[in-house]
Amino acid sequence: MSNDPAPERPLAPADCDTRGWWDATRRHELVVQRCDSCGHAQHYPRAICTTCGGSELSFQLTQGRGEVETFTVVHRAPNPAFTAPYTVALVRLLEGPVLMTNIVGCAVDDVRIGLKVSVQWEPHPDGRNIPVFTPEGGQHGFPADR
Amino acid sequence: MADGVAVVGVAESDLGITDQTILGLQAQAISRALADAGLSLSDVDGLATNGAARFSTAQVAEYVGLRPTWTDSTAAGGSSYEIFLGHAVDAINAGRCKVVVISYGSNQRSARSRSLAGVAEAHLPDQQFEAPYGPLYPISLYAMAAQRYLHEYGATSQQLAEVAVAARAWALLNPKAFRYDAGPLDVDDVLSSTMVSSPLHVLDCCLVTDGGGAIVVTSLERARELRDDPVVVRGWGECTTSSSMAQVPDLLVPGAAVSGQRALTDAGLSVDDIDVVEIYDSFSINVLLSLEALGFCGRGQAASFVQGGRIRPGGGLALNTSGGGLSYCHPGMFGLLLLVEAVRQLRGECAERQVPGACTALVHATGGALSTHATVVLGVDR
Numbered sequence: 001m002s003n004d005p006a007p008e009r010p011l012a013p014a015d016c017d018t019r020g021w022w023d024a025t026r027r028h029e030l031v032v033q034r035c036d037s038c039g040h041a042q043h044y045p046r047a048i049c050t051t052c053g054g055s056e057l058s059f060q061l062t063q064g065r066g067e068v069e070t071f072t073v074v075h076r077a078p079n080p081a082f083t084a085p086y087t088v089a090l091v092r093l094l095e096g097p098v099l100m101t102n103i104v105g106c107a108v109d110d111v112r113i114g115l116k117v118s119v120q121w122e123p124h125p126d127g128r129n130i131p132v133f134t135p136e137g138g139q140h141g142f143p144a145d146r
Numbered sequence: 147m148a149d150g151v152a153v154v155g156v157a158e159s160d161l162g163i164t165d166q167t168i169l170g171l172q173a174q175a176i177s178r179a180l181a182d183a184g185l186s187l188s189d190v191d192g193l194a195t196n197g198a199a200r201f202s203t204a205q206v207a208e209y210v211g212l213r214p215t216w217t218d219s220t221a222a223g224g225s226s227y228e229i230f231l232g233h234a235v236d237a238i239n240a241g242r243c244k245v246v247v248i249s250y251g252s253n254q255r256s257a258r259s260r261s262l263a264g265v266a267e268a269h270l271p272d273q274q275f276e277a278p279y280g281p282l283y284p285i286s287l288y289a290m291a292a293q294r295y296l297h298e299y300g301a302t303s304q305q306l307a308e309v310a311v312a313a314r315a316w317a318l319l320n321p322k323a324f325r326y327d328a329g330p331l332d333v334d335d336v337l338s339s340t341m342v343s344s345p346l347h348v349l350d351c352c353l354v355t356d357g358g359g360a361i362v363v364t365s366l367e368r369a370r371e372l373r374d375d376p377v378v379v380r381g382w383g384e385c386t387t388s389s390s391m392a393q394v395p396d397l398l399v400p401g402a403a404v405s406g407q408r409a410l411t412d413a414g415l416s417v418d419d420i421d422v423v424e425i426y427d428s429f430s431i432n433v434l435l436s437l438e439a440l441g442f443c444g445r446g447q448a449a450s451f452v453q454g455g456r457i458r459p460g461g462g463l464a465l466n467t468s469g470g471g472l473s474y475c476h477p478g479m480f481g482l483l484l485l486v487e488a489v490r491q492l493r494g495e496c497a498e499r500q501v502p503g504a505c506t507a508l509v510h511a512t513g514g515a516l517s518t519h520a521t522v523v524l525g526v527d528r
Contacts, residue, residue, distance in 0.1 A: 071293060100392040
């Protein structure tokens with residue numbers, strides 16, 4: 001991603017279901033929602049457990065680490081907040097849930113499925129931080145597997 | 147199916163670049179389909195449509211002068227029309243209505259109304275958890291499915307490109323295809339076309355055109371009075387799996403596995419019995435995923451299954467015989483035109499691209515970002 005003072009990333013306001021999640025980002029903490037009844041971990045945060053239907057859910061701190069499940073290099077930016085090419089990825093956290101993110105801190109050509117990544121934070125003007133991921137030091141995935 | 151429902155009229159609106167309105171294209175398609183059926187607006191008591199307005203059935207009904215007593219405006223993207231047909235079968239069998247028109251129209255190319263980012267609804271979770279990362283909607287999701295497919299199965303972009311190459315070969319036989327005069331494609335053309343969202347090149351992606359269509363559905367009993375070649379709905383199934391891009395349960399096994407099985411079971415048929423296959427090809431990868439999920443080949447085998455000319459004209463599997471969304475027409479949502487082509491093939495009206503002796507057709511459509519999935523099995527009468 002470019003560090004130019006580009007227009008900010010499109011980001012809708014937090015709501016009553018997601019406020020706790022976004023508040024954690026202000027402390028640079030990546031959390032997932034866990035069901036108090038059945039223990040299921042899920043992302044994005046919502047008012048119901050998708051496994052058991054429970055409505056008592058808590059935020060649990062993650063390690064902020066995971067693996068690239070799949071990715072795409074976008075070559076046409078959808079709006080001026082983005083400078084192509086950049087990587088959109090689905091990262092599976094060690095705790096299980098998958099989240100969409102960008103892979104930053106490496107060339108787009110170096111992103112691979114299976115790459116081990118950890119969270120970094122990009123500040124948003126409203127004080128929230130947007131989690132993006134970068135390759136973990138010394139563990140640049142499995143480039144030989146292609 | 148209990149009593150039997152048939153398609154008695156089909157039509158396209160004008161296609162391509164029309165400089166017409168959405169409602170005008172809808173009216174054109176509806177008029178043509180009713181004429182094809184030998185019916186008029188006064189015979190119609192059911193209407194299913196979407197994409198025309200926030201209240202699509204009300205708007206289209208008002209525009210053409212209908213007061214339907216059965217409507218459906220299920221919003222399931224490109225698969226809505228297969229779902230409409232299934233719902234219409236149930237409604238007609240249950241006696242809720244007698245003659246249903248299913249219609250669609252879009253002027254997206256003339257109106258330049260399509261955005262790479264898709265349509266944002268600020269209250270939805272993806273605007274907090276996906277939009278900040280700049281995916282193209284829905285291209286980037288299909289691209290991520292393709293990337294995973296290539297990785298998991300050791301398939302190649304060359305193999306993927308064959309889907310677009312074959313679609314073009316069919317389009318060259320269809321005078322209504324947007325690429326009818328464009329000449330053949332080869333794999334290198336696809337691979338050297340602009341990369342949009344890797345591994346998908348622009349030629350792995352469907353066209354952006356205007357277009358629309360309509361079909362007319364009624365009881366098989368009535369259908370037999372109207373024409374001697376009604377096309378019977380033998381079975382159908384639907385499956386909704388997810389909405390946003392990061393929530394797809396399995397990128398490599400779409401809901402086609404569920405909807406297809408249901409439709410084939412209804413029909414009492416297996417994929418080996420199917421003569422013509424129309425699969426929603428918004429992106430080349432979608433065809434491979436659908437072929438596997440529907441059971442035309444095993445998991446991970448579609449990339450090699452489509453090689454060797456198998457899905458080109460004259461090959462072993464008559465697939466996307468109109469030229470598909472990749473080379474014929476893709477007016478935002480393509481599901482209705484899949485049905486139109488399947489019915490015409492079963493009536494033997496397809497001239498140069500006619501599949502000889504076609505008696506059964508399977509139509510499978512996908513909507514959204516691998517979100518909604520619907521399958522219909524059609525057959526000639528008896």
